[in-house]
Amino acid sequence: MSTANPATSAGPTFRKPPRSGLLLTGVAWIVGILFVLPVLWMALTSFHSEPDAATNPPSIAAPLTFDGYKAFFDSGPWPSILNSVTASLLSTVLVILLAFPAAYALSIKPVRKWTDVLFFFLSTKMLPVVAGLLPIYLFAQSVHFLDNIWLLIILYTSMNLPIAVWMLRSFLAEVPVEILEAASVDGAGLARTLRSVVAPVVTPGIASAALICFIFSWNELLFARVLTGTVAQTAPVFLTGFVTSQGLFLAKVCAASLVVSLPVLIAGFAAQDKLVQGLSLGAVK
Incomplete structure (x- = not known):
C-alpha cells in the first residue's frame, strides 16, 4: 500500500519570484x-x-x-505640421522600399564581402551631422533647392537608410531557408518572394524599423532649421518661433510641444505590439 506524498498531492505549487x-x-x-x-x-x-x-x-x-492651446492654434501651425507629416511619411516609405531588398541581399542572399558593405552603411553615421551641413547647404543653394520639402525628404531618407538596413538585416537573418526554397520550387521570382513570402514573416521588423525612421524624421531639427524658410518649415522649426526677444512663453511652448508630439505618440501606441515583437526578434532562440 502506497501513500501519496502530501507535498505532491496538494496540487501545483507556485514559487515566489526571486528577490533579484x-x-x-x-x-x-x-x-x-x-x-x-x-x-x-x-x-x-x-x-x-x-x-x-x-x-x-x-x-x-x-x-x-486652454489659453496655451488657443494661442498655439491661432498662430497657424497647420502648414508646418503638414510639412512634417509629408517629409516623415514619404521618407519612411522610401527608406523601407530601399532598405528591404538591400537587407535581403545582405542576409538571405549575401553578396560578396557583405561585412564591408554593412560597415560602409554604419560608417555614414559616424560623421557628425553638423559637419555635412555647409556642403549640403551650398549644393542646395546652387541648384535652387532651398526651402523645398523634397530636399528634406531626400536628406531624411539618406539619414535613416543605414539604420533601417541594419535593423532589417537582423530580422531577415531569422527567416527560415525552407520557405524560400519552397517558394523557389513553386516558381516564385525575387519580387514575388519578397512581397508574398518574406515580407509577411518579418512584418514586426518592418513595422519597428518604419516607426523608428518616422520618429527620427519627425524630430529632426538641424537640417530643417537651416535649409528651410517659410514654405517647407517643419513642426520642430515652428516650435522654435515661440522663443522670442520678449522671453519664453512656457505654457504656450508646452501646449505646442504636446500637440506636435501627438503623431509620434499615436504611431507608437498603434504599433506597440509590432514594435516590441520586432525589437525582441532574435533575442531568444
Missing part, C-alpha cells in the same frame, strides 16, 4: 516613471496660464485653462 527579479522590476518602474514625469509635467503646464507656468517653484494646483 523583484528588485529589477522595481528599478524598471522607477526608470519608467522618471522618463514619463517630464511629459506629464509638460502636459500639466500646458493647461496653466503664463503667470502660473512661470512661477518658481511651479504651482501644481494652479487653475487650468
Whole structure:
C-alpha cells in the first residue's frame, strides 16, 4: 500500500519570484516613471496660464485653462505640421522600399564581402551631422533647392537608410531557408518572394524599423532649421518661433510641444505590439 506524498498531492505549487527579479522590476518602474514625469509635467503646464507656468517653484494646483492651446492654434501651425507629416511619411516609405531588398541581399542572399558593405552603411553615421551641413547647404543653394520639402525628404531618407538596413538585416537573418526554397520550387521570382513570402514573416521588423525612421524624421531639427524658410518649415522649426526677444512663453511652448508630439505618440501606441515583437526578434532562440 502506497501513500501519496502530501507535498505532491496538494496540487501545483507556485514559487515566489526571486528577490533579484523583484528588485529589477522595481528599478524598471522607477526608470519608467522618471522618463514619463517630464511629459506629464509638460502636459500639466500646458493647461496653466503664463503667470502660473512661470512661477518658481511651479504651482501644481494652479487653475487650468486652454489659453496655451488657443494661442498655439491661432498662430497657424497647420502648414508646418503638414510639412512634417509629408517629409516623415514619404521618407519612411522610401527608406523601407530601399532598405528591404538591400537587407535581403545582405542576409538571405549575401553578396560578396557583405561585412564591408554593412560597415560602409554604419560608417555614414559616424560623421557628425553638423559637419555635412555647409556642403549640403551650398549644393542646395546652387541648384535652387532651398526651402523645398523634397530636399528634406531626400536628406531624411539618406539619414535613416543605414539604420533601417541594419535593423532589417537582423530580422531577415531569422527567416527560415525552407520557405524560400519552397517558394523557389513553386516558381516564385525575387519580387514575388519578397512581397508574398518574406515580407509577411518579418512584418514586426518592418513595422519597428518604419516607426523608428518616422520618429527620427519627425524630430529632426538641424537640417530643417537651416535649409528651410517659410514654405517647407517643419513642426520642430515652428516650435522654435515661440522663443522670442520678449522671453519664453512656457505654457504656450508646452501646449505646442504636446500637440506636435501627438503623431509620434499615436504611431507608437498603434504599433506597440509590432514594435516590441520586432525589437525582441532574435533575442531568444
